[in-house]
Amino acid sequence: MKYMTDKLKVTGLDGVIAGETAISTLNNGLHYRGYAIEELARDATFTEVAYLLLHGELPTEESLADFRAILAESDEVPDAVIQLLHELPLHIAPIDVLRTSISALGHFDLQANENDVIANLGKAIRLLSHIPVLIAARYRLTRGLELVEPDSELSFAGNFLSLLHGRLPSARDERALERTLICYADHEFNASTFTARIVASTGSDLQSAVTAAVGALKGALHGGAIENVWEEIQQVQSPSDAERFVRDAISKKRRIAGFGHRVYRDCPDPRAELLKEVSQELATTDEQQQLEEIADVIEAAMWQHKQLRPNVDWPTARIYHSLGFDAELFTPLFAAARVIGWSAHFIEQQSANRLIQPRSNYVGAMPRPFVPLHDRG
Numbered sequence: 001m002k003y004m005t006d007k008l009k010v011t012g013l014d015g016v017i018a019g020e021t022a023i024s025t026l027n028n029g030l031h032y033r034g035y036a037i038e039e040l041a042r043d044a045t046f047t048e049v050a051y052l053l054l055h056g057e058l059p060t061e062e063s064l065a066d067f068r069a070i071l072a073e074s075d076e077v078p079d080a081v082i083q084l085l086h087e088l089p090l091h092i093a094p095i096d097v098l099r100t101s102i103s104a105l106g107h108f109d110l111q112a113n114e115n116d117v118i119a120n121l122g123k124a125i126r127l128l129s130h131i132p133v134l135i136a137a138r139y140r141l142t143r144g145l146e147l148v149e150p151d152s153e154l155s156f157a158g159n160f161l162s163l164l165h166g167r168l169p170s171a172r173d174e175r176a177l178e179r180t181l182i183c184y185a186d187h188e189f190n191a192s193t194f195t196a197r198i199v200a201s202t203g204s205d206l207q208s209a210v211t212a213a214v215g216a217l218k219g220a221l222h223g224g225a226i227e228n229v230w231e232e233i234q235q236v237q238s239p240s241d242a243e244r245f246v247r248d249a250i251s252k253k254r255r256i257a258g259f260g261h262r263v264y265r266d267c268p269d270p271r272a273e274l275l276k277e278v279s280q281e282l283a284t285t286d287e288q289q290q291l292e293e294i295a296d297v298i299e300a301a302m303w304q305h306k307q308l309r310p311n312v313d314w315p316t317a318r319i320y321h322s323l324g325f326d327a328e329l330f331t332p333l334f335a336a337a338r339v340i341g342w343s344a345h346f347i348e349q350q351s352a353n354r355l356i357q358p359r360s361n362y363v364g365a366m367p368r369p370f371v372p373l374h375d376r377g
């Protein structure tokens, strides 16, 4: 097949400003609606951050209580979607099951055909509430475990941990998960968010945009990287083996997941720095402490040989392992947080919309006469 790819200049839209947003920025550190990620991850709950991203302002105590009450009222997943989780074959990856079940949820949403801001805020809240239930239900069903009822008294992260593990989490684990979710909630025009905005710009619905965004997220260069981080770090037996691992990857021109970033080239990814501390705090067993040492050696070697720094997925894979999650849950956990960013961007795009339709530079065959089938050699 002739694709003539040697002629194509591959830019990946690097550095292109593709639009405006008031939701988050990576300029001078990561900020959500003007608030620094460091302060949010230290002092806010994920639910406050979700409110901030969706509504533009931090909630008051009263509005937060209302928001939590609406989240709690919205956690019931339609039986037909739970049935679908039973029926999808076991080999299907959790992130693919999540994508399919989010699409299916759209059929049962009472506001499916409404596309105004209020309806979309309602849909976003329902998705935020449903996604942990979907992830945990599939996880437990495939292991023959009883499903756990959501507990609205718990924090978002506490409820998520309890849905998955079937027991109340420690305050330390709850806070650690919460901090990762805050860091994952939004990140300007990343690939999955831009996907959601393109879908929004056509006048389509939120569930379609989030379904498409999950499809974009799962790729190995984007959110799917976190599962590869775990696979790779497991191949390293000891800190003394770590330097060899990096050299070997570089000599084979193989990328190491969890390193490099399209935007954070001359500065660290602030989320990676923040979450490294969390990962270190959680590392109490010998195995976890050795993983921290291995991670340190790999970081130093990647800097020495490629001048590449870790991105958010690098420490988060270790955090999720410490919290007792299997690697196949890592990308779904990312999606459970990023759904807030996708929804906020969807609403912003539709509130000030023009169809997103760029042009391409044509480098293919020049116009030529059509050759009838019987004359083609």
Ligand SMILES: CC(C)(COP(=O)(O)OP(=O)(O)OC[C@H]1O[C@@H](n2cnc3c(N)ncnc32)[C@H](O)[C@@H]1OP(=O)(O)O)[C@@H](O)C(=O)NCCC(=O)NCCS
Pocket (backbone or CB within 6 Å): 012, 220, 221, 222, 223, 225, 254, 255, 256, 257, 258, 259, 260, 261, 262, 263, 306, 308, 311, 312, 313
């Ligand atoms: C995130 C990522 C896709 C950004 O890609 P990008 O902006 O297109 O960067 P480029 O492809 O231009 O890479 C620039 C150079 O760094 C190298 N590089 C980038 N990431 C690398 C990695 N993780 N491991 C090894 N080398 C890497 C490239 O090979 C290239 O080297 P070269 O100039 O010698 O060819 C890329 O860094 C990557 O693939 N990282 C691993 C996947 C990952 O962790 N994704 C999650 C991102 S949050």
